[in-house]
Amino acid sequence: MSTEVAESKAAAVVVKESEPLFSKKNRKLLQNPLDGDNPITVQVLGICSALAVTVQVKPAIVMSLGVIFVTAFSSLFISLIRNTIPSRIRIIVQLSIVAMWVIIVDQVLKAYAYDVSKQLSTYVGLIITNCIVMGRLEAFAMGNKPWPSFLDGIGNGLGYGVILVIVAFFRELFGSGSVMGFKIFEAVGINYQGNGLMMLPAGACVIIGLIIWAQRARNGYSEEH
Amino acid sequence: MRQSNVYVVVYAAILTVVCGVLLAATAIGLKPKQQENIELERKKNILTAVGLASEGTDIAGVYNSQVNAYVVDAKGNKVEGMVVTDVDVAMEYKKPAAERLLPVYEIKSATNPEEIVNYVLPLYGYGLWDNIWGYVALEKDLNTIKGVTFDHRGETAGLGARIATEEIQERYVGKKIYSTEGELVSVTIMKGENGGGERSLEAYKGKDHQIDGMSGATITGKGVNEMLSDYLKMYDSFFKSNQSSISSL
Numbered sequence: 001m002s003t004e005v006a007e008s009k010a011a012a013v014v015v016k017e018s019e020p021l022f023s024k025k026n027r028k029l030l031q032n033p034l035d036g037d038n039p040i041t042v043q044v045l046g047i048c049s050a051l052a053v054t055v056q057v058k059p060a061i062v063m064s065l066g067v068i069f070v071t072a073f074s075s076l077f078i079s080l081i082r083n084t085i086p087s088r089i090r091i092i093v094q095l096s097i098v099a100m101w102v103i104i105v106d107q108v109l110k111a112y113a114y115d116v117s118k119q120l121s122t123y124v125g126l127i128i129t130n131c132i133v134m135g136r137l138e139a140f141a142m143g144n145k146p147w148p149s150f151l152d153g154i155g156n157g158l159g160y161g162v163i164l165v166i167v168a169f170f171r172e173l174f175g176s177g178s179v180m181g182f183k184i185f186e187a188v189g190i191n192y193q194g195n196g197l198m199m200l201p202a203g204a205c206v207i208i209g210l211i212i213w214a215q216r217a218r219n220g221y222s223e224e225h
Numbered sequence: 226m227r228q229s230n231v232y233v234v235v236y237a238a239i240l241t242v243v244c245g246v247l248l249a250a251t252a253i254g255l256k257p258k259q260q261e262n263i264e265l266e267r268k269k270n271i272l273t274a275v276g277l278a279s280e281g282t283d284i285a286g287v288y289n290s291q292v293n294a295y296v297v298d299a300k301g302n303k304v305e306g307m308v309v310t311d312v313d314v315a316m317e318y319k320k321p322a323a324e325r326l327l328p329v330y331e332i333k334s335a336t337n338p339e340e341i342v343n344y345v346l347p348l349y350g351y352g353l354w355d356n357i358w359g360y361v362a363l364e365k366d367l368n369t370i371k372g373v374t375f376d377h378r379g380e381t382a383g384l385g386a387r388i389a390t391e392e393i394q395e396r397y398v399g400k401k402i403y404s405t406e407g408e409l410v411s412v413t414i415m416k417g418e419n420g421g422g423e424r425s426l427e428a429y430k431g432k433d434h435q436i437d438g439m440s441g442a443t444i445t446g447k448g449v450n451e452m453l454s455d456y457l458k459m460y461d462s463f464f465k466s467n468q469s470s471i472s473s474l
Contacts, residue, residue: 055382086233093240100244107251111258114266122379175383196441199383 021147029151033159036219040163041212045131049123050164050208051201057180059119060168062109064161066124068154070101071133075141075153077101082142094137095128102128132156167207175199264310268292274362274374275332275343290338292345293331299323301462314358318349322459329463332362343371346460350452353444355379357388357452363402367464370412373397375449385445396426396436402457409461410434411454414446 020026039045046067053063077097078085085093106124109117117124127133136156141149172178175198177185185192197203215221268288272278277287294309299322309328317325332343342365349358359375372395375388387393400412411434418440419428425437439446457464 084236086228086236088228089233089237092237096240096244100248103248104251107255107259110262111255114259114262196383200381 026148026151029148030155030158033152033155034162035159035215038159038163038215039132039135039156040160040208041215043132043135045135046160047208049126049130050160050167051204053120053123054164054168054171054204055175055199056119056172057165057168059116060164061161062113062116063120063123063127064157064164066105066109066120067127067130067132067160068157069105070098070127070130071136071157071160072150072153073101074098074133075136075149076146078137078141079144079146079149085142090142091134091138094134098133098137099128130160132160163208163211166211167204170207171198171203175203270360270374270376271330271345274345274360274372276362276372277332291333291335293333293341295329295331297327297329297460297463299325299327299459299462301460301464301466314347314349315356318356322455325459327459327463329460341365346456348375348452348456350448350455352377352380352388352448353385353442354381357445357448359388359452361397361453361456367468368401368403370397370400370402377445380445381442384439385442387439387442388445388449392422393439396429400436401433404434409454409457409464411450411457412436413450413454414438416443416446 033039036042040047040050049063049067054060074094074097078094081093102125105127106117109120109124136152140152144152169179172180173184174195176194177183177192195203197206265284269278269284271292272282272284272287277291278284296304296307296309296312298304304326307326309330312326312328314328317327328347330345331341332345334340334342343362344365344367345360345362347358347360349356351357355378357375357377357380359373361373362371363369364371374394377386377389380386380388397412402409402411404410413435415429415435415438418438419425429436
């Protein structure tokens with residue numbers, strides 16, 4: 001895993017001009033956050049909303065789409081104007097761009113997916129405090145060209161979304177005995193009493209812990225820092 | 226140059242204006258669609274409370290043909306010149322009880338438009354973390370509860386948030402808000418739960434003014450109790466004047 005991280009860092013620093021849109025380096029920007037460089041399980045960012053919006057699969061998917069959209073377009077915008085941003089107010093500039101996209105997502109959801117926006121309630125607004133978004137702006141978009149930054153945004157949003165949906169799948173399955181609202185246990189004829197722990201944020205904590213464990217066991221994690 | 230104060234100030238100003246314009250444009254562009262959703266949501270909640278909204282119901286159509294809405298004051302008199310959409314229940318909630326404007330939704334029979342079969346009243350209150358609201362539907366005797374819907378902004382998922390589920394709401398069906406002596410007593414969620422689902426319904430069968438509690442959500446339950454009894458009290462004069470007109474018929 002350490003070589004992977006080193007490679008991704010190298011990719012982050014030198015993305016040369018006139019390379020194909022989906023060159024190997026650019027593909028890595030999309031793939032690394034899904035596993036070896038996952039924002040939730042490896043970088044441990046964005047935990048807050050991962051605990052909050054994962055009671056059911058559907059809101060988790062919408063939340064993921066929202067985060068992917070916000071990270072991608074914030075990264076793109078910041079990268080486009082990165083050479084003009086005065087370094088003394090760069091955090092504020094990043095914040096306003098992120099806030100703008102978050103509000104746009106919130107407004108669009110209210111207009112076209114009212115039920116889901118009600119379920120997500122304040123958490124859409126709280127995308128702005130999601131450490132993944134600003135973390136990627138500061139660490140990547142400020143120093144890279146727009147296209148790689150855009151991909152990096154999508155990659156990290158996806159990495160976040162994958163974990164969110166996995167956690168939501170197990171929480172909905174064991175918490176209310178259904179997936180996407182479909183009563184699985186009832187359908188196969190098992191009388192399943194929902195597990196209350198899975199409905200609470202603590203249940204998400206347990207599942208994320210198990211995911212991190214499984215991932216580290218597979219990727220051969222070792223404490224080296 | 227990029228570090229000079231003038232540059233920083235001008236940069237910040239331009240950024241603010243650009244973001245501001247984009248946001249204002251989005252908000253104005255999407256407003257009609259959002260209003261439509263809120264309006265549909267209100268109609269849906271009212272019809273859900275009386276059990277007229279199922280999957281695939283033409284909400285707007287049923288509402289237009291079967292609902293007659295008007296506004297009354299705390300003395301039970303109809304307020305002329307006001308329509309229910311003028312009354313924001315959340316805003317009224319901040320006024321003293323005696324000054325509030327109270328919407329009433331009469332549900333007419335699907336077959337006979339002259340006959341009123343149910344009344345639906347809005348509710349608004351405070352749970353554990355944030356506001357809660359809903360509708361209560363009464364039979365035409367203005368005493369028996371036909372159904373309720375509740376919703377919330379921030380009650381704990383799996384605990385207080387259960388007030389928004391059918392499991393809790395069906396416990397209200399058939400309960401009475403007036404005692405046999407004609408005193409307004411409302412319906413109270415008790416403390417402690419008898420196993421949920423059917424067992425909860427069974428445990429409070431025959432008790433007209435009590436329903437089973439929600440384990441782990443006592444404070445949300447108290448909030449719901451206060452909300453229901455507060456609003457029923459406000460509508461008390463309206464109920465009294467209409468009950469007498471019904472019994473005199």
